Amino acid sequence: MKGLTFKRVHWLNRELFDAFMELYEASFPWEERRSRQAQCDVLTDAAYHCHALLDGNTFVGLVCLWETGPCHYLEHLAIAPQYRGRGYGQEALRRLQQEPIPLVLDIEPPVDEPTRRRLVFYEKLAFRTNPHDHKFPPYHLGQEPFPMLLLSYPAPLSAAQHRALSAFLFQHTRCEDSPAHTETFRSDK
Secondary structure (H helix, E strand, O other): OOOEEEEEOOOOOHHHHHHHHHHHHHHOOHHHOOOHHHHHHHOOOOOEEEEEEEEOOEEEEEEEEEEOOOOEEEEEEEEOHHHOOOOHHHHHHHHHHOOOOOEEEEEOOOOOHHHHHHHHHHHHOOOEEOOOOEEEOOOOOOOOOEEEEEEEEOOOOOHHHHHHHHHHHHHHOOOOOOOOOHHHOOOOO
């Protein structure tokens, strides 16, 4: 590893945006990601930050992060298959953990070997499991919010922090081709 750098992604930088979208679409199933057009649209939100992870000039991965106010929410992290196992994901997370604000992410509940390995990966980086009933808003019309396991660094979120995060996500993560749906979710239910 020469030195991992974060470079902001914008759709006007076609080469970088195309590499970003190729990895994004390959790494996350349809229900866990936006369409190409929706991704272009959300890039205009000042609270949303998409970064290409570069080692020198080589694209090795991506990070998508929301600045929510009470915390930073890591929406997506992916390393290109040919670069996995080289410490890029750990390095990216360690850099994000240096910020003076809690870092939060969610993962699928650990029900099989891949999801259990994912949980262990984050726990080794000092992320803590949260006790809150957490649902992520749908990306596509007709989907329901789906249950996820909430992890945070350096400590679990309080109930008030979780409510604020949930409200933020349901306000800023919209179904495609539909209005914001903040009223469809209540974190206390």
